Amino acid sequence: MEAVLLISFLSVAALSCDSGPTGDLSPWGTLPSPNLPSWIDSTGINQWDTDARQNVVPYTGKVRKYNFDIRREYAAPDGVNKSVILINDQYPGPLIEADWGDTITVTVTNNIDVGTEEGVTLHWHGLTQKNTPWMDGVPGVSQCPIVPGGSFTYTFQADQFGSSWYHSHYSAQYNDGLFGPIVIHGPVQSGYDYDFDLGPVMISEYTHTSYYESLKLLFDSPPEFPNVDNNLINGKGALDCQSNCDGGAGLAKFNFTSGKTHRLRLINTGMTANQKFSIDGHELTVIANDFVPVQPYKTNVVTLGVGQRTDVIVEGTGEPSGVYWMRSDIDMDCLNMTSTIPNATAIIYYEEADLSAIPTTTAASWSSNACSNDPLESTVPYYLQTPPATPAITQELQIALMPNASGAFLMYVNNVSTRVNYDNSILLDAKAAISSSSLDPELNIYDFGSNSSVRMVVYNTWGQQHPMHLHGHNFWVLAEGKGTWDGTVTNPSNPQRRDTQLMRPGSTDTPSYIVLEWEMNNPGVWPMHCHMSTHVSGGLVINILEQPSSISHMNIPKTISQTCKDWAYFAGHDYVDQIDSGV
Ligand SMILES: *[C@@H]1O[C@H](CO)[C@@H](O)[C@H](O)[C@H]1NC(C)=O
Ligand SMILES: *[C@@H]1O[C@H](CO)[C@@H](O)[C@H](O)[C@H]1NC(C)=O
Ligand SMILES: *[C@@H]1O[C@H](CO)[C@@H](O)[C@H](O)[C@H]1NC(C)=O
Ligand SMILES: *[C@@H]1O[C@H](CO)[C@@H](O)[C@H](O)[C@H]1NC(C)=O
Ligand SMILES: *[C@@H]1O[C@H](CO)[C@@H](O)[C@H](O)[C@H]1NC(C)=O
Ligand SMILES: *[C@@H]1O[C@H](CO)[C@@H](O)[C@H](O)[C@H]1NC(C)=O
Ligand SMILES: CC(=O)N[C@H]1CO[C@H](CO)[C@@H](O)[C@@H]1O
Ligand SMILES: [Cu+2]
Numbered sequence: 001m002e003a004v005l006l007i008s009f010l011s012v013a014a015l016s017c018d019s020g021p022t023g024d025l026s027p028w029g030t031l032p033s034p035n036l037p038s039w040i041d042s043t044g045i046n047q048w049d050t051d052a053r054q055n056v057v058p059y060t061g062k063v064r065k066y067n068f069d070i071r072r073e074y075a076a077p078d079g080v081n082k083s084v085i086l087i088n089d090q091y092p093g094p095l096i097e098a099d100w101g102d103t104i105t106v107t108v109t110n111n112i113d114v115g116t117e118e119g120v121t122l123h124w125h126g127l128t129q130k131n132t133p134w135m136d137g138v139p140g141v142s143q144c145p146i147v148p149g150g151s152f153t154y155t156f157q158a159d160q161f162g163s164s165w166y167h168s169h170y171s172a173q174y175n176d177g178l179f180g181p182i183v184i185h186g187p188v189q190s191g192y193d194y195d196f197d198l199g200p201v202m203i204s205e206y207t208h209t210s211y212y213e214s215l216k217l218l219f220d221s222p223p224e225f226p227n228v229d230n231n232l233i234n235g236k237g238a239l240d241c242q243s244n245c246d247g248g249a250g251l252a253k254f255n256f257t258s259g260k261t262h263r264l265r266l267i268n269t270g271m272t273a274n275q276k277f278s279i280d281g282h283e284l285t286v287i288a289n290d291f292v293p294v295q296p297y298k299t300n301v302v303t304l305g306v307g308q309r310t311d312v313i314v315e316g317t318g319e320p321s322g323v324y325w326m327r328s329d330i331d332m333d334c335l336n337m338t339s340t341i342p343n344a345t346a347i348i349y350y351e352e353a354d355l356s357a358i359p360t361t362t363a364a365s366w367s368s369n370a371c372s373n374d375p376l377e378s379t380v381p382y383y384l385q386t387p388p389a390t391p392a393i394t395q396e397l398q399i400a401l402m403p404n405a406s407g408a409f410l411m412y413v414n415n416v417s418t419r420v421n422y423d424n425s426i427l428l429d430a431k432a433a434i435s436s437s438s439l440d441p442e443l444n445i446y447d448f449g450s451n452s453s454v455r456m457v458v459y460n461t462w463g464q465q466h467p468m469h470l471h472g473h474n475f476w477v478l479a480e481g482k483g484t485w486d487g488t489v490t491n492p493s494n495p496q497r498r499d500t501q502l503m504r505p506g507s508t509d510t511p512s513y514i515v516l517e518w519e520m521n522n523p524g525v526w527p528m529h530c531h532m533s534t535h536v537s538g539g540l541v542i543n544i545l546e547q548p549s550s551i552s553h554m555n556i557p558k559t560i561s562q563t564c565k566d567w568a569y570f571a572g573h574d575y576v577d578q579i580d581s582g583v
Pocket of ligand 6: 393447448449450451
């Protein structure tokens with residue numbers, strides 16, 4: 001508390017190590033570090049099939065309610081005063097916590113001020129929204145933006161379990177702070193129970209430039225790139241804390257206990273960077289990638305593309321007085337931007353540690369691994385699911401970077417750089433049985449009708465990786481690599497499954513590829529996009545229309561069409577500057 005009180009008397013320049021003057025910090029990454037329970041309501045455990053295959057979701061009837069008040073404020077998460085977006089006065093936003101099968105309801109009020117008015121939507125990353133595709137939170141796709149001063153209530157089931165996050169899907173708005181963690185308690189692989197759940201570890205590279213200014217730079221001709229000023233853990237960082245930080249006031253801190261096991265829920269909540277997470281002197285046991293438990297494996301370093309999560313168990317092998325660095329390094333070979341502080345640090349204190357000590361421990365080494373995730377051979381889902389031998393349809397996609405007519409470099413999928421329309425929702429058009437072929441080609445809709453499964457063979461000719469993310473599903477990752485896919489599937493009886501997977505950089509001569517497949521058993525409109533906010537803003541997104549004939553029979557709540565009426569009215573009176581794809 002002392003450091004926080006001091007701040008109001010000092011100028012920003014003198015504060016390089018201290019935390020924000022306004023707004024509360026997230027409790028995650030502070031001491032004593034809060035721990036999470038295994039379940040919120042343990043009486044429900046017996047309802048769950050602990051040998052769950054993740055395709056039979058329990059229904060608990062329990063409702064977890066949240067109210068989010070969203071505002072712009074000045075704060076200094078790393079010591080530099082900046083306009084950020086806070087939820088309930090927190091940076092990053094509060095934890096959403098539920099048991100598997102619960103219902104989550106979140107009432108979101110957009111109090112972003114007059115003068116800097118912006119729409120808002122919130123997306124619940126990785127939840128499949130089965131039977132509630134209108135709650136997916138994508139403007140122009142599942143709803144229209146929540147107008148300034150307006151409220152909207154999201155209600156959906158916690159139909160997956162594990163670790164995730166929610167974030168704005170309006171432009172690149174989440175880069176200004178509009179995101180927070182999600183934890184859904186569920187079964188754990190037998191033999192992998194742990195003593196302490198240390199909760200979310202959100203990792204985000206951080207720019208002192210706002211998302212809007214960053215996009216303006218990127219769409220300049222020629223493009224300019226914002227500098228990545230810092231790399232934060234749970235929204236905490238400092239400008240120069242390695243040597244004289246008075247205990248590291250600005251850094252996140254975690255408790256470890258000697259001889260006990262700790263679960264950490266790693267989440268890449270950043271803009272574009274691949275993160276390399278490690279803890280000096282400690283091995284990490286991976287138990288889940290995204291919402292999919294895996295056959296546990298050990299590693300020293302976890303790679304996280306934007307949007308990805310990895311749950312790890314860490315044994316407290318240190319002495320009771322131990323003090324260790326937790327690190328997350330931006331992989332600069334995969335960044336294409338400059339960075340002042342690419343390497344995030346946080347401090348782990350064992351139970352008898354001197355809380356003013358600064359660690360002197362040494363980092364594990366890592367390699368770029370061609371900007372890809374761990375090899376598909378080593379990431380095997382714990383609950384077996386075998387893809388259909390032959391998918392109902394196969395679709396090829398080509399990703400490219402090209403200048404548009406006014407010289408802005410945009411991202412194209414099969415020659416279309418997507419741009420959504422905030423005044424409308426593709427889902428409402430599908431409900432009205434409007435044929436997708438009569439809609440604006442810039443919406444880049446892939447109408448797969450009632451096909452039961454699809455295989456996407458994606459090629460990338462641009463020299464950067466893409467963490468490819470699909471809404472509404474966990475996909476199988478059949479293959480990834482460089483060149484032309486030869487049809488070989490890795491682990492064909494039980495391939496890697498998750499909702500976000502890195503595809504490596506490519507070139508026009510030697511493209512990179514990724515092959516994804518999923519069952520189309522979830523009627524809705526599901527964006528598939530690169531999760532790097534610069535790329536999705538540049539148009540790297542397609543909208544997949546799944547079972548439109550079922551959508552036309554759905555009862556979509558009136559509150560959805562109301563968001564569009566309200567937005568149309570707002571946009572008719574105020575100037576709306578849609579600088580990018582919109583999502
Ligand atoms: C942060 O910057 C804003 C805008 O310039 C200013 O109004 C505010 O007083 C600053 N806050 C601090 C703590 O310096
Ligand atoms: C980003 O990529 C472009 C095109 O390959 C290259 O010209 C530029 O130097 C790169 N910038 C950085 C900071 O890596
Ligand atoms: C960040 O960490 C990487 C890997 O350990 C190292 O190569 C690099 O020099 C570090 N960068 C800075 C600015 O400390
Ligand atoms: C090119 O893209 C930029 C950024 O989205 C946009 O501002 C501009 O209007 C586009 N130019 C044309 C001719 O469409
Ligand atoms: C994209 O446009 C180019 C040039 O017009 C054409 O050669 C290519 O076949 C198109 N690609 C796709 C996937 O439609
Ligand atoms: C399957 O998808 C293809 C390609 O979009 C489409 O032409 C076909 O009509 C679909 N089949 C069914 C049964 O909906
Ligand atoms: C479980 C554990 O080690 N808890 C410690 C966390 O850190 C605080 C200091 O802030 C200690 O008092 C706790 O013992
Ligand atoms: Cu990308």
